[in-house]
Amino acid sequence: MPQSRNGFIQRLARLSLCAGVAMVPMAVQAAEDDPWESINRPIFRFNDLVDTYTLKPIAQGYQFIAPQFVEDGVHNFFNNIGDVGNLANNVLQAKPHAAGVDTARLIVNTTFGxxxxxxxxxxxxxxxxxxxxxxxxxxxxxxxGPYVVLPLFGPSTVRDTFAKYPDSYTTPWRYVDHVPTRNSALGVNLIDTRASLLSAERLVTGDKYTFIRNAYLQNREFKVKDGQVEDDF
Structure with a gap:
């Protein structure tokens, strides 16, 4: 009996050692991607608190009240505006085919749509x-650059943070002088964006901060490389 117990303890120790070794690369990668975690986490908690008591309830109410065709129409409207930015960046990335598709979408959706x-x-x-x-x-x-959590804006990186300013030139809000109109449009866009994320919350598992950070970084890498990413395994 003691030998059996000792054997079990030894196997358990080996499994624990293997698991610990396997986690080392993940821990190192997290430290490299998120060296400012001690600052990011409090900002994340603040954003999550604001979302829980303001944006999320408003988005849920919007989904409850608005018919599906209204939701789809509003979402399509803001997507059509976003196609201007898609076109500009596809031109800057020297992707003529994608830029041509963006142009065609803008024409047909703005007119026939x-x-x-x-x-x-x-x-x-x-x-x-x-x-x-x-x-x-x-x-x-x-x-x-490192992962950062921006107050109210949420997950980002150093590169993506600085890129938000040039992106603002491809949105119409920058050129709307009537403040109530501009703020109303921005508010509706924010609610539409938050409502579109409600269903995705069911995918969040484990530590919410870590899950969102990893999902954001992987998604950004996937987009930058146009899906041509290598499996870490």
Whole structure:
């Protein structure tokens, strides 16, 4: 009996050692990607608190009240505006085919799609891009830099943070002088974006901060490399 117990303890010790060794690369990678975690976590908690008591309830109420066709129309409208940024960044990334698709989408959705409320382009086989200046910088070899959590804006990197300013030039809000109109449009866009993320919350497991950080970084790498990423394993 003692020998059996000793054997079990030895096997358990070996398994624990193997698990610890396997976790070392993950811990090292996390330290490299997120050296400012001690600052990021409090900001994340603040953002999560604001979201829990303001944005999320408003988004849930919006989904409860608005008919599905209204939600789809509003979402399509803001996507159509976003295609301007997609076009600009595809041009900057020297992707003529993608830029041509963006141009065609803007034309058909703005005209036949009633200012974008109906996504005619997708029905015609013109698939939407998802580009921004952060991806453009990454495309030309600019590193992402450390992971950062921005107050109210959420997950980002140093590269993506600086890229937000050039991206603002491709949005119409920058050129709207009427403050109530501009703020109302920004508010509706924010609510639409938050509502579109409600269903994704069911995917969050374990430590929420770590899950969102890893998901964000992996998603950004996937987008910058246009899906040509190597499996870590």
């Amino acid at each position: 009633l200012l974008g409320f109906v996504d005619v382009g997708t029905r015609m086989g013109l698939q939407r891009s998802d580009e921004d200046f952060g991806q453009t910088l990454g495309y030309w070899g600019v590193g992402s």
